[in-house]
Amino acid sequence: MHTMTHTPEDARFMALALRLAELGMNTTHPNPRVGCVLVRDGVLVGEGWHERVGGPHAEVDALRKAGAAARGATVYVSLEPCCHHGKTPPCVEGLIKAGVSRVVAAMTDPNPLVSGKGLAMLAAAGVETSVGLLETESKALNPGFCKRMATGLPWVFSKLAMSLDGRTAMASGESRWITGPEARRDVHRLRARSSAILTGIGTVLSDDPFLTARFASHPNPKGDGENVPGDVIPLGRQPARIVVDSRFRLPPSAKLLAQPGRTLLLGLETEAAKAEALREAGAEIHFLPAGLDGRVDLNAAMELLGQLQFNEVMVEAGATLNGELLRDGLVDEYVVYLAPCILGDRGRGLFHLPGLELMADRFELALQDVRRVGKDLRLNFKRLT
Numbered sequence: 001m002h003t004m005t006h007t008p009e010d011a012r013f014m015a016l017a018l019r020l021a022e023l024g025m026n027t028t029h030p031n032p033r034v035g036c037v038l039v040r041d042g043v044l045v046g047e048g049w050h051e052r053v054g055g056p057h058a059e060v061d062a063l064r065k066a067g068a069a070a071r072g073a074t075v076y077v078s079l080e081p082c083c084h085h086g087k088t089p090p091c092v093e094g095l096i097k098a099g100v101s102r103v104v105a106a107m108t109d110p111n112p113l114v115s116g117k118g119l120a121m122l123a124a125a126g127v128e129t130s131v132g133l134l135e136t137e138s139k140a141l142n143p144g145f146c147k148r149m150a151t152g153l154p155w156v157f158s159k160l161a162m163s164l165d166g167r168t169a170m171a172s173g174e175s176r177w178i179t180g181p182e183a184r185r186d187v188h189r190l191r192a193r194s195s196a197i198l199t200g201i202g203t204v205l206s207d208d209p210f211l212t213a214r215f216a217s218h219p220n221p222k223g224d225g226e227n228v229p230g231d232v233i234p235l236g237r238q239p240a241r242i243v244v245d246s247r248f249r250l251p252p253s254a255k256l257l258a259q260p261g262r263t264l265l266l267g268l269e270t271e272a273a274k275a276e277a278l279r280e281a282g283a284e285i286h287f288l289p290a291g292l293d294g295r296v297d298l299n300a301a302m303e304l305l306g307q308l309q310f311n312e313v314m315v316e317a318g319a320t321l322n323g324e325l326l327r328d329g330l331v332d333e334y335v336v337y338l339a340p341c342i343l344g345d346r347g348r349g350l351f352h353l354p355g356l357e358l359m360a361d362r363f364e365l366a367l368q369d370v371r372r373v374g375k376d377l378r379l380n381f382k383r384l385t
Contacts, residue, residue: 006104006133013037013044013076014106014134020049020058021078021141026192026213027052027237030309032145034058036077038066038100045069057082059091063098071099078138080109080131083118092121102128106138110149144195144311147332152306154195157333158315158322159187160350164340167347168319178339182374188213190335194314196240196264196305200321201249204256211241211256211316240264240310244321246295248274252281266296266304298328323352326363331383334365338377 006014020035028034028050036058038046046069048061056064059081063070075081081091081103095103103122108115108131119129139146144155161179162168168178177184191197192213199211238261243250248267250257257263257278265278269287279285286304291297305313315325325331356362365381372378 006130009042010076010104010133013039013074014078014104015137016044016047017058017076017078018106018134018137018141020047021138023049024051029053029195029237030145030311032079032142032311034077034079036062036075038062038070038073038075040069040073045073054088057088057091060088060094063094066098072101074102074104075100076104076133078106078134078141080105080107080116081118081122082109082114083121084114090118092118095122096125096127100127103130104133105129105131106133107131107135110142110146112150142311143332144313148306148309148311153302154305154310154313155333156198156302156313156315156325156331157190157335158317158325158331159190159335159337160322161337161339162350163343163347164338165342165344165347166349167343168350169348170343170346178341178343179337179376180339180374183337183339183376183378186373186378187337190314191239194239194312195310196242196313198242198244198305198313198315198321199317201243201245201247202320203316203318204243204245204250204254206318208255209316210259212238212259212261237261239314242266242305242313244296244298244301246290247271248278248285250278250283252277257282264308266301268296293324295324298324298330302330319349319352322350326351327353329383333368333383334379334381336379336381337373338379340375 017035017037021033024033031050031053033050034057035049037044046062046066048058048065050058059077066073075095081095083090083092105119109118119131123129147153147155163178197211238259240262241256242264245265245267248265248271250265262284263282264284264286266286266288267275268290275285288296288300288304315322315331364384366384367379368382369380370377
């Protein structure tokens with residue numbers, strides 16, 4: 001395995017592999033999004049992408065389409081081919097058996113225990129290998145998988161919507177709608193790609209949300225205009241819904257319990273009796289230790305979500321949970337929708353951070369991206385470590 005000089009043709013075909021990987025944006029959980037292209041004598045002879053867990057990996061899909069033309073071909077793949085037996089056989093064996101001559105991988109496997117071993121097996125079989133072409137772009141496709149493989153923790157991003165004066169709702173709690181329909185559709189796109197949506201019991205008790213990625217063409221049973229215009233979201237699954245509910249106050253009649261997919265409640269074992277009724281209502285119950293404030297320890301919660309193989313966790317919560325997550329350094333990215341309106345200084349803020357009084361104690365973020373979404377701005381911030 002080595003990093004070599006790549007040609008413009010190499011870059012063009014790897015870019016195609018990355019575009020194919022994107023086709024699995026909403027469906028590969030908990031696996032990574034991977035695309036693969038086979039090229040022989042400058043001609044595309046096979047392409048594939050990983051669609052869902054248990055289905056063929058991108059390389060297998062591309063090899064099947066290429067057939068005999070795979071012999072002597074160059075393989076462009078957005079992630080190092082796997083070398084271990086999982087739900088499917090290792091892709092390395094299939095590539096060697098097909099007789100490919102060269103494998104160009106955008107990045108090595110982010111799992112430190114297997115990183116580089118797939119490419120090493122290919123090289124040992126006489127296949128020319130290289131790694132690193134469009135690596136940054138490949139990592140950006142799989143932030144959650146990369147982080148979970150390296151640290152055991154999911155990639156966590158918080159979606160926030162605020163007025164120009166930094167308010168999320170009126171003092172009464174009324175918040176529909178700060179942002180326009182285009183921004184709300186963008187939020188459903190973010191939900192669709194997420195492994196799970198994390199919220200707090202306060203938000204659920206006040207709003208009784210669905211927390212689903214909804215098809216824009218379907219009527220919204222809530223009847224409040226929350227369905228959004230635009231393209232249908234191509235989604236074969238719903239993200240799991242996770243509620244931090246230390247004392248299991250969720251009503252068994254909550255709407256999110258009736259939605260397709262999993263609903264997980266994270267609470268304290270001292271409240272196990274109350275949890276049982278919610279288990280019978282369809283919730284998955286997970287007991288976690290208490291933090292210093294007597295509520296669920298959020299660091300333990302993130303460790304649990306990593307163990308449950310959640311790659312990307314989207315936070316849609318109020319000021320209390322967002323403040324605790326910020327304080328504990330558990331959010332990797334903030335996606336903030338800024339609406340051109342003023343709600344006044346009695347409106348509700350983004351973060352509840354008691355005791356934050358000195359400028360030296362402030363939390364700083366790094367702006368990564370700004371773009372217009374309808375009448376609103378979307379700002380992406382990374383946490384400074």
